Amino acid sequence: MIGRRSVMGLLAMLPFGKMAKAAGGGRIAVIGAGMAGLAAARALRDAGADVTIYEARDRIGGRVWTKRSWPGLPVDLGASWIHGLKQNPITALAAEAGAPLHPTDYESAAAFGAGRERPYPAEPWDMLEAAQKRAGKADADMSLRAAVEALPRWTKMSLPDRNAFRAAVHRMVEHEYGADWGDLSAWFFDEAEAFGGGDALFPHGYDQVASHAAQGLDIRLGTKVRAVTATRDGIRLTFADGSEATADALVCTLPLGVLQSGDVTFDPPLAPERQAAIDSLGMGLLNKCWLRFDAPPPVPAADWILNLGPPADLWPEWVNPSAAKPAPLLLAFNAGPRADEVEAWDDSTTLASAQDALRGMFGSAFPAPIAAQVTRWRADPLAYGSYSYHSVGTGADTRRALAGLDWDGRLAFAGEAASPDHPSTVHGAWLSGLAAAQALTE
Template identity: 25%
Template sequence: MSSRSSSSPSRLQTKIRCATVTKNCSQVHLSDLLTGYDSMDILQWEDDDQALKNAAAQSRLPYDKVTTQEFACFPELHDSEATINLFLYIRNKILQLWHLESHIELTVEDVYEQLAPPYNSDSQFVRRIFAFLKRYGFINFGRFTRVKAPTERVKKRVIVIGAGAAGLAAARQLQYFGIEVLVLEARQRLGGRIFTYRKPPNIIVDQGAMIVMGSLGNPMITLAKQITTSFSIVEGNDCPIYDPCGRMIERRKDRLIERAFHRIEETALYISHTKNITKVSGHNLSLAEAYDVILNCRQLEHRQQKRREDFLEKFKGVLQDIKNLQDSMVMIKKTLKALHAKLEELQAEDRKGKSNDEKEKALRTIKIRCIMKDIRDSVKTYEEVDERRKEFEAALLELRKNEPSDVFMHDCDLHIMDFHFANLEYSMGTTLNNCSLKYYNQDDENELQGSHLSVKEGYGSLIEPLAENLPVHLGCIVESIKSTENGVEVRYSMKGVTDTVFADVCLCTVPLGVLKRSVAGESDAPQFDPPLPEEKQEAIKTLGFGNLNKVILVFDKVFWDSHHQLFGHVCDGNNSTRGEFYLFYAVHECPILIGMLAGAAADLSERLPSEMLVRQAMHILTNIFGSACPQEPVQSIVTKWKSDPYARGCYSYISPNGSGELYDLLAMPVKSASGKFRIFFAGEHTNRQFPSSVHGAFLSGLREAGRIADQLIGCPYSPFVPEIITLDDE
């Protein structure tokens, strides 16, 4: 009997055991890392809605809804709301029990004991729900301790090609189901695009995948609990950016430009999703084309800067003219006031007749006339000046009406904008002109929530243990996959010797980049006999496969600001160079920096000598940190994933002519002439919900293991009596 199937005292033991796992799992408690895991107690609140909601979320299932797959496997759910509610409670309860102790096999007997009446009244219904969750990898996956002794294996065999996350996940599940598996891996190591480099005493660095992308619902978190692996949170919010001269860019300016970048993103989404403008003259728009149009509109503002400077000069000139005229009018008023005073004085003297001297009277009359003339002239001048003032004020008003926008970007601002474009190209795995405007982010709604984490022991520490007790043959380069009426024949070479193995079905988990070479007829990739269906070949050709490279620099000690795990660098170049060392990642608690090469720079780096790339990275670091930066690293590693014959790149993306349906087409198994599925496919490029990720690859392996098992040994969750007695039947 499992330790699951017990009551309160055992729950306390479970709590202690989970706390121990959590403590081992990270310097920062795993409960602090996981959104939804405020504490492990949340999963222990018996029959509490929050505990069940959390369990469903950790399994990527809606707590209060039945999925399409569940409706297909349980047709009776269409009959009544009561049946749906019963199903959801039992399903969520089973998930809760699994997540409480995911390092120990959950049995259907455990579930019976934990289900309170009346939920346990229909034992067959409970068994079917349990079998469904087990078959499709929602429970009992990864590296857990078996409670039930394995029953005798069925006489079915599966060849798994590839020992990466997808291949090992599938092989382990199939073996658990009692099916014989054989894993063929071309490399002399496990992991595929997960490649952890280790060198004693403390150098651990990932050359491939290195980030656990989201913690809520991520099966990597379950693996970490099973294997007691350490995590650290990737703090990306505070990422300083340095200009080409090594000066830190003012944070305020960086934020302004980042906001402008997000406005461009939002505008592109509005154009493609709200207005549904995705084509021009029958041509599917790429992300770059849309961004260029939007950015060019903003660059028009940049070109208006000269106009604005001219405007300001004119504006200042008109203001000065108005001021001068107003000053003149003030002076004229003062003059008029003085003239009026003098005139009144002379006129008063004339009226009083102070002097009868005719000569003096004539002189006074002349003075009065002169003053009156001066007054008339001054009034005329005042009116003329006032008219000019009105004209200038009208001109000022017109200038204000035509005032150029005060929003613009200098060249240096555009280079900072390029940093954000490079970061988007990093997430896409390719240049923006290769990405579909409409579908590039089709999986965003499925993005896992919670912290992004790095694995202290390296990502390989999560995946490599899955190969324990599996028959994995390294160094086996598959040359051909042939489907027949009775099964499959896989020919491979090992150390120059060719051999052929036979099985009922084959699971192909080679990367999309290798499949592209296969359908192109390249001799360095596995060939399918007969060729894959035309629709599948077109999907392979159309779905994009990108590239991303790293320059890993090992030092004696940390010379950068250890408070920042990431810092950016702005390239003084163009679109093709903006991804050159645009970002440096500091490995947690190690004197190691990883320089990222994204977009066009990733492809360019494949053709450059590694020494040149290291020198370039060191030059940038010297500009930033000055004399604190050593002349050269203790050790360096340069990746070239596109040149890797067993990868041919990093991960998939949707090209302008593609859509999310391509992932579904690539996931579809291929039938033989007999009508039975013989060749199955897994990998991140077959997971529409979670593409371009390790967890997506892993989940695709669980998916195909379930699909293969359904075909080979029957469906234990079926409402009908299965044709084949399954391992769980008693």
């Protein structure tokens, strides 16, 4: 293997920029067949490059993952929604794929607790906005929790009011970003652009979009990359089985959690600002528990059902697929530290806990589920989490430092964590893949 100092010398001498941008006829490798990798590969292929995708899993899609083990009942274990239907590239892909959509509405909601329907709880946005505004005047970023607890209003709140506010933050913030409010940046936790037009689910599975996007691409499944090395002629990939492949340039779409783990090495090291971005962003966790029943469960015809407890921080949010069409399914979530805790349970314990929550919400007569499908994204060695978030001290500029080109234009980065405008979303991953392809070809 070429030594690190020797490679650094090569990087200084070789005309990487010109070689990488000559996509026509060039050999481009893409690590990852998730939505970012598929987008980059399609764009590079259309620009005339010879593109190969190397995917460690035995399927495409990455964190878009539809499970079809229940006949006639596909369930999305990864991404579920198109967030913002208007001008969203995933909406256009869904139309091309002929994938039906079911719009959902956050206003279509009901709240239950202690065996009965209860008034919908107050939302925390006014107080969070005040905390952000106050924190914005500080010299340094702080956690969202610290910003809230510094408010005079917080010190005057009764313990029950604090608990109610904390429960609302858990449901509406920690579940959105997959992280504890003590880890989220007060300045930038919600920094993202949004498309209009509401949200929508895929009744027949999100994988329809990934399958459509993958058509005609050269995808090598089961090829886990262990090392990426700059060589005199381009880039060498070393796989877990010891085999190798070479290319003129590379698009890396590894999830943030994998980049942070060090499971894939880069020689020479990445640019300091890129490595700092990788180290400082947070990798959040949102896990799902799909429950299957003998018949559509007796719940209100609402998209969202809130569990007001007690306890309110375990299984606090449920999605009702029957709001679109009768289905014997319910979907529950756990996020942040709660998700880390539940992830350590086995399936039977998780199912029993979810069933207890439903009977606490609706009463002891609520029917028992007959099966469950549970995710454990933190334990997944090809993800190590669900999606990225802005930890204290990070923001859109951190993501810009992660995105783009390294190794003098030979190595490009993409993925939801590398999207400064649309982080933590499927469309953000897709757009980042297109941006990486453009950077290599323009």
